[in-house]
Amino acid sequence: MGIYLSTPKTEKFSEDGENAKLKFGLSSMQGWRANMEDAHAALPDLNSSTSFFGVYDGHGGKVVAKFCAKYLHSQVLKNEGSSSGDLGASVQKAFFRMDEMMRGQRGWRELAILGDKINKFTGMIEGLIWSPKGGDSHDRQDEWAFEEGPHSDFPGPTSGSTACVAVIRNNQLIVANAGDSRCVISRKGQAYNLSKDHKPELEVERERILKAGGFIHAGRVNGSLNLARAIGDMEFKQNKFLPVEKQIVTANPDINTVELCDDDDFIVLACDGIWDCMSSQQLVDFIHEHINTETRLSAVCERVLDRCLAPSTAGGEGCDNMTMILVQFKKPLNKNTDCSESSAQAAASEAETK
Template sequence: MCLQDAEQASEGMENVGLSSHDESHKPVSWVTLNSDFLHTQIDNCEQFSLGNSFPMESICEDTVVAENKQNLFNNFVPALRSGEWSDIGHRSYMEDTHVCIADLSKNFGHNIFDEEAISFYGVFDGHGGKGAAQFVRDHLPRVIVEDADFPLELEKVVTRSFMETDAAFAKSCSLESALSSGTTALTAMIFGRSLLVANAGDCRAVLSRHGVAVEMSKDHRPCCDIERMRIESLGGFVDDGYLNGQLGVSRALGDWHIKGLKEGGERLGPLSAEPELKLITLTKEDEFLIIGSDGIWDVFRSQNAVDFVRRRLQEHNDVKRCCKEVVDEAIKRGAIDNLTAVIVCFHTEPPPHVVVQRPRVRRSISAEGLQNLKFLLEG
């Protein structure tokens, strides 16, 4: 998703003064997780590969283990507040959907920990119809909770649940062909001080750490080198940036109806439903997480989105209203896709005012560009 440098000029075009009821969650009371469970999650931050799938590049930070151990017993207790907003944008059909669950276990009647909550957030961007996105939204959380290894081996559980949900959707499509479609999926789970993000597709999650954007996911595009290698190793190809000349993402759930993208049995197709995971330990410097469908990131860079959200939270500290303002701003900047934004804050108070040091970038404009600008200004 490329963004023109002219985006910087639009940062001042902000939508303020919107009214909306605050429907954010109440702060969650956390307890210290079982020590063995925490060390298992921390010391095993790695990718899991199922079946004969192509080995994935781990996107866990090299510093995660050391960082987690250093902050394991810090005094930070996340106080979760969340908001969400969607808009059809300039499309004829709304194919985005999302979910926000404050306590995953209790929501499905599985009270594994008496006092421990596992929060679940997800954004699903459908294509070719809304059937896949709605199916994954409704089934994936339950599949995760009902896995025999939940919650002690959460990374394995999440990866396995993506694949099982994809297989279950294939069966549903065989019974009802009208459901045939596909969807990208990005989920975020918060348990104790841990944040686990799983992504298959081009939705994106960005963490604000003391005002600096930390990308918690990578966009799965066919033209990316790692994805291209995986695609070609499984008999697929990339044509003009599209998987087999048909799909703009290299990972998604569904799309079983498109010949050549997915195969049954032991034979794997080039379109994968297997997510990439990233696990970190939250600290008091972590302010909020933005989860957005690709329509948001078509017009926002990650750091630009963090800056925008921080300013809005500093003005009114209303998470849901902030989500609406992000979506409205994306439309003002020319976004044409469906738009969904979910924001999860880790503090009750707004982000502090800080000066974020960024490397200086030398910018220039060509003589032709100056001439064009002159013509525009002169009308």
């Protein structure tokens, strides 16, 4: 976690896209870290009525973040049939499903493919043997049905990832978060946090950790993990007498629902590499300063990454991997939508605005 390069890698992966209701830009940069452990997903047309955006900040390796970026969004749609159309419940199930999928035999093979060096080679060979014949595997998610529940011989990954996702359908925005990546909405230039950073010292997190048999030392769960919620990290999820949401570390996301209106400018999803350097309001102000002068939203994101990058590793802040997604809403969203008070303010107060 604390290993730095002698000079930062400032090359950026950037992307832009849009549909009839929104446009997005994103950028990610390795920075001073020895490895890039962030991943992301940006699907403006997950289906005909749904957009999906997610940032995943890996720790102890990149594979869990990459696994989430590859599969979490498809599980949201798959879960909808069993959730009576409750999109929030579908998203929540998708977070838990990541842990389940990674613990099976196919999950082991997929994690190997997403890994490096000899693991990647071995995983590719086994993955080819395991893969269903014919058709695109992306459209054959039911193949995971062979792996219901944990596989007895494989405990799952020993590393993990935060997950912060935004799902937009019609004028409804659903934000789900586990960890310390964050989603912020700008309404009339005011920043409202739509997610809460899950740190061990928070009372609700501390209480669960201690009841599950864990401890907190130097602000870290069992002295090692500085997050209270994450996907993966199976070593913190071994109590067979407790449900998944009550383990020392849980993948259980906070779910926040907002009714969008024409006062809403954009949302930002970013990993803590950004939030360590800028407050929510500072980032919203910076975006407003540049969003109308750049031709691409990804260029705005790139400016933020350059702004946050530390000149040296002496201070720690600005030395992390950085990933940011900026989603701008096209107007009018809905001429009948009431923008007075309500949703963003209420959702933000619930998420404890900073």
